[in-house]
Amino acid sequence: MDHREMFGDAKWLGFDGSTRTPVVRASFEAHSAVRAEITICGLGYFELFLNGQRVSEDLFVPATSDYCQRDIRVNGQPFDEQLHHRCYCLKYDVLPFLKEGRNELGAALGPGFFAQETWSFDEAVNYGEVRLCYRLLLTDAHGDTTEVLSGPDARWRQGEVVICDLFSTEKHDLNICPADWMTSDASGWNELRILPPLETDFRLQDCPADRFIRSIVPMRLGDGPRGTLYDLGENITGWVILRDKSEKGDTIEVRFSEMLDVRGRLDHNYTHGQKWQIVSDGKGRIIHPKFTWMGFRYFVVQGNAEIVCAAVIHADIPAASSFHSADPVLNWLYEAYVRTQLDNLHGGIPSDCPHIERRGYTGDGQLTCETAMLALDYRTTVRKWMRDIMDCQDEKTGHVQYTAPYTRCGGGPGGWGIAIITVPLNYYRQYGDKQPLEEMYGGMVKYLEYLDAHSEDDLVVSDRQGEWCLGDWCTPDPIRLPEPYVNTYFKVKALDDMAEIDRILGKPWDGSWKRRRTAACNAVIRHYYDPETHDFAGNIQGANAFALDIGLGDDVTLDHFLRHYEELGTYDTGIFGTEIVTRLLGEKGRYDLEYRLLSSEKPNSFGSMMHAGASTLWEYWSDCEYQRSLNHPMFGAAAKQLFYDALGFRQVEGSAGWRKVRIEPGFTDWLPQAEGHIKTPLGKLAVSYRKTLTGTEITADIPDGMQADLAVGGKTIILKAGRNVYTFNGLCRTF
Numbered sequence: 001m002d003h004r005e006m007f008g009d010a011k012w013l014g015f016d017g018s019t020r021t022p023v024v025r026a027s028f029e030a031h032s033a034v035r036a037e038i039t040i041c042g043l044g045y046f047e048l049f050l051n052g053q054r055v056s057e058d059l060f061v062p063a064t065s066d067y068c069q070r071d072i073r074v075n076g077q078p079f080d081e082q083l084h085h086r087c088y089c090l091k092y093d094v095l096p097f098l099k100e101g102r103n104e105l106g107a108a109l110g111p112g113f114f115a116q117e118t119w120s121f122d123e124a125v126n127y128g129e130v131r132l133c134y135r136l137l138l139t140d141a142h143g144d145t146t147e148v149l150s151g152p153d154a155r156w157r158q159g160e161v162v163i164c165d166l167f168s169t170e171k172h173d174l175n176i177c178p179a180d181w182m183t184s185d186a187s188g189w190n191e192l193r194i195l196p197p198l199e200t201d202f203r204l205q206d207c208p209a210d211r212f213i214r215s216i217v218p219m220r221l222g223d224g225p226r227g228t229l230y231d232l233g234e235n236i237t238g239w240v241i242l243r244d245k246s247e248k249g250d251t252i253e254v255r256f257s258e259m260l261d262v263r264g265r266l267d268h269n270y271t272h273g274q275k276w277q278i279v280s281d282g283k284g285r286i287i288h289p290k291f292t293w294m295g296f297r298y299f300v301v302q303g304n305a306e307i308v309c310a311a312v313i314h315a316d317i318p319a320a321s322s323f324h325s326a327d328p329v330l331n332w333l334y335e336a337y338v339r340t341q342l343d344n345l346h347g348g349i350p351s352d353c354p355h356i357e358r359r360g361y362t363g364d365g366q367l368t369c370e371t372a373m374l375a376l377d378y379r380t381t382v383r384k385w386m387r388d389i390m391d392c393q394d395e396k397t398g399h400v401q402y403t404a405p406y407t408r409c410g411g412g413p414g415g416w417g418i419a420i421i422t423v424p425l426n427y428y429r430q431y432g433d434k435q436p437l438e439e440m441y442g443g444m445v446k447y448l449e450y451l452d453a454h455s456e457d458d459l460v461v462s463d464r465q466g467e468w469c470l471g472d473w474c475t476p477d478p479i480r481l482p483e484p485y486v487n488t489y490f491k492v493k494a495l496d497d498m499a500e501i502d503r504i505l506g507k508p509w510d511g512s513w514k515r516r517r518t519a520a521c522n523a524v525i526r527h528y529y530d531p532e533t534h535d536f537a538g539n540i541q542g543a544n545a546f547a548l549d550i551g552l553g554d555d556v557t558l559d560h561f562l563r564h565y566e567e568l569g570t571y572d573t574g575i576f577g578t579e580i581v582t583r584l585l586g587e588k589g590r591y592d593l594e595y596r597l598l599s600s601e602k603p604n605s606f607g608s609m610m611h612a613g614a615s616t617l618w619e620y621w622s623d624c625e626y627q628r629s630l631n632h633p634m635f636g637a638a639a640k641q642l643f644y645d646a647l648g649f650r651q652v653e654g655s656a657g658w659r660k661v662r663i664e665p666g667f668t669d670w671l672p673q674a675e676g677h678i679k680t681p682l683g684k685l686a687v688s689y690r691k692t693l694t695g696t697e698i699t700a701d702i703p704d705g706m707q708a709d710l711a712v713g714g715k716t717i718i719l720k721a722g723r724n725v726y727t728f729n730g731l732c733r734t735f
Contacts, residue, residue: 003197006039006089006135010149013132013156014195020111020130021161021291023181025189026154028103028136030146035139036098041089041202042132043067044112044166045291048090050097051104052182058209059313060293062088063348063384064113064360066391066405067127068200074408075466081394083406086201086387088348090209094136105148106182107132108159110291113347113405116166131195155189157181161290167358168273170289174281175248207348207384210293211316212238215309218299224265227253227302234615235297235631237343237354238313240276241288243306248282252303256296258355258630266300270630272355278303293346295355295631297615315345320377320679323642326672329599329607330642334375334676336609337636340616341372344633348384349405353619353629359403360388363411363473364634366419367575371640373430374678382427386436389420390443397453398446399464412470412483413454413463414490415576420447421494425501431681432657437501444498451491452516458523460487472541472574474634476604476621479574481541485528486576492520492550504656521552529553535560542577545584558588565593570602571621579637586645591666594645598638599670606635646674647687652707657681663700663719664711665689682706695729 015022030036038055040048041062048055067087072079109130117126136148159181163171178184218230218240240254256274257266274294278287286308293313301307319342323334344351349360350368365385372378388404400420402411411417421444424436454462461484463469471486472479495517502509524547528537534556537543544561547553565585571578585594601607603623612622619632643649648665651658658680665674665687675688683703690697701723702708708719713728 001202003133003202006202007133008135008147008149010133010135011151012195012197013150013154014129014193015156016190016193017129019158020109020115021159021164022109022130022156023159023177024107024109024132024154024156024192025182026105026150028105028148029101030098030103030138031100032140033095033098033138034141036093036095036136037091038094038134038136039089039091039204040107040132040134041087042107042109043087043128043130044114044116045110046132047108047290048092049106049108049182050094051099052180053097055092055094055097056090057211058090059212060112060210060291060347061090061205063205063207063209064346064405065348065388067114068198070125070127072125072408079408081399082396083394083401084201084391085199086203086391087198088203088205090205104182105134105136107134108161108290110161110164111166112291113166152192152194154192156192157188157190163277164291166292167355168292169275169277170292171277171279172287172290173279174244174283174285174287175279179283179285205348207380208316210313210346213312213314213316215311218307218310221264224300227255227300229265229298229300230307232297232299232310234339235295235343236310236312237293237295237346237631238311239288239293240299240301240310241286241308242278242301243308244278244280244283244285244287244304245306246280246282246304248280250280250282250303252278252280252301252305254299254301256294256299258295258297260298266298269626274355278305293354295343295353314342315348315381317342317345317381318377319375321375321643321677323647323674323676325646325674327595327599327670329601329610330595330646330671332610333598333606333636333639334642336606336615336617337371337633337639338375340631340633340636341368341376343616343631345381348381349388350381350385350633352634353632355631356629357409359407359409360385360405361403361409361411361416362389362392362400362419363402363416363575364632365404366422367415367579367637368633369423370426370430371637373426374640374643377679379431382423383436386423386427386440389423390440393420393443393447398443398448398450400443400447400450402468410468410470412468412487413451413460414471414487415473416470417447417450418490418494420444421497421501425497428504429651429656430658432659434504437505441501441505444494444501448491448494448498448516451487451494455488455491457526458488458519459484459527460491472576474620475541475574475577476572476624477541479541480538481543481546481574481577482528482537485524485537485543486546488520488524489546489550492517492524495520496550521550524552533560539564540572542573542581545577545581549580549584562588562590562593565597569596570600570605571597572604575634575637578635582638582641583644586641586666589666591645592668592670594641594666595668595670598641643676643678646671647676649678649685649687658685658706661685661702661706661708662711663687663708665698667691667696667712677701680706695727698726698728700724
């Protein structure tokens with residue numbers, strides 16, 4: 001929709017340019033209304049009030065997007081790629097807040113990503129200044145409708161938030177704006193400016209907003225010279241909520257960190273600059289940040305304030321799965337992944353980390369999307385993020401940016417841009433919905449043409465001039481895998497995916513994907529295969545696994561791959577290699593080695609993270625000198641094998657939406673017991689098993705409408721809807 005279709009004659013309200021955190025107020029009359037619905041957009045973030053009451057519990061709305069055209073420079077030159085722009089709006093039923101006669105509508109605004117100066121390598125950039133537009137429709141019992149539109153009759157003043165840096169800092173001065181600003185007759189209101197409508201595609205937000213999810217009572221660790229130190233017991237995103245007990249003019253400061261240093265104080269390497277300051281009005285308010293969230297486990301409060309609680313805040317997305325086994329590291333991995341992924345879901349994007357960058361990296365997002373769709377109620381969120389991916393593709397060249405929505409950052413031409421193909425394909429497999437494949441097909445073709453244009457001798461060797469060209473990322477030792485090797489691997493995977501997508505969409509086969517695949521594979525063999533050792537790229541950092549995963553190599557290559565990890569007993573891989581190695585071991589039936597790696601407590605393992613006290617996944621393996629972020633979901637891509645291999649949930653080849661399922665747990669002595677479930681479009685699919693001295697007991701719960709069988713002990717058993725219970729003794733079964 002354009003502005004008129006969404007808002008009619010409503011005006012965009014602007015301010016004097018000196019504030020990014022105003023509050024806005026307007027009066028209107030309402031008589032005999034039986035329906036009252038408002039469409040509203042406040043950029044960057046807004047809170048809506050009616051007659052002094054908060055209309056919704058939504059936080060950090062509207063969802064983040066590539067809102068509109070902006071000036072960006074790359075290496076000092078104007079950014080010339082043609083992206084698509086959209087802006088989300090919210091619609092609320094406000095009848096419960098309405099009263100007969102005079103009403104007061106109010107909004108508080110913060111910069112969000114729209115008006116925040118975001119560092120983008122070359123310079124700080126934003127989309128523009130904060131602004132507000134709304135259209136309220138009042139309908140009476142006769143069906144007659146009255147419009148209340150944002151316009152010049154509204155007034156504004158500075159809100160209590162006087163400093164707001166989305167990435168680190170908020171400062172509140174409670175003396176500037178009274179708590180009852182919505183309803184009082186206090187002076188200090190200013191005339192506003194009318195801004196031109198944004199040239200963008202307006203759309204109603206259809207993904208879950210952030211919400212207050214749960215509360216934690218912090219543990220007090222002690223007092224120090226700079227305040228009282230508290231521990232939440234887990235790494236979270238959210239707020240500390242306080243009761244102000246200070247005198248007017250006194251200051252309270254809260255500082256945050258993910259880790260303590262060796263002296264038991266906030267480790268400044270992991271504070272990421274996060275702090276919240278309050279100048280008290282002496283009225284004993286309950287207070288919390290408003291337009292940003294913090295990523296932290298520990299915090300220090302300096303000043304006279306009482307702790308109410310810590311609020312866990314992220315997108316209102318429930319977990320849609322469970323997992324528990326006999327292995328404590330695997331249990332920790334599942335829980336840590338779910339917590340990490342949720343902590344990185346704010347504003348409708350899957351971020352890399354919830355504090356330092358907060359960006360929807362296409363590499364991280366495509367890598368973890370399959371796991372997220374299995375573990376979480378993720379459908380509407382990933383649907384929205386696929387639009388972001390489409391928006392961040394250059395219409396001229398087909399280049400897909402490293403983040404969606406786009407902010408200049410780092411990545412590569414393979415593992416990042418492939419999101420335009422892998423995410424909608426995984427979405428189809430999980431939910432059985434072809435629409436994104438159809439919508440994004442043209443962009444997929446363009447992206448593969450872009451990779452061809454950045455290839456030499458059929459290897460992907462470059463990306464957009466002046467940009468990064470990563471292959472794998474975050475290996476425990478310096479990256480040794482050649483970037484063209486990794487990026488050409490992703491090109492081959494994309495070509496395989498396109499052949500599958502053609503079959504799904506019923507497109508005619510012309511052989512082009514196969515020809516291009518053959519050329520790329522031959523290039524990999526020419527440049528990276530050693531016929532004497534049968535290894536690819538020296539079998540370093542999972543190199544043989546990359547080759548085997550696209551059908552290259554032979555039995556010797558496979559044997560070297562297996563022996564390497566049998567001897568190592570842990571990971572030496574980056575974010576992509578870790579997922580590939582883990583998945584390939586399951587596909588080869590080496591569940592013993594797969595579980596051994598997943599549950600390893602050696603250096604560079606999930607177990608070593610667990611024993612280091614982590615509650616969320618780290619950006620770097622735990623034995624690296626500096627982890628940078630302690631809340632990064634990307635390594636959690638390997639956690640999907642808990643569902644596929646440990647529990648044995650697999651769709652029959654060619655099926656989608658979990659209509660046809662084979663349950664085939666990877667039984668080994670490494671894992672004598674496991675249980676869990678996922679939520680499919682047809683309902684809950686669950687399995688539990690335990691090995692005993694006499695056999696293995698298995699229970700499978702199958703939803704109505706699902707065709708399922710159980711493969712175990714060389715036998716295949718057709719399962720019925722409802723609960724199925726079997727006991728296997730060798731190859732025999734009893735009931």
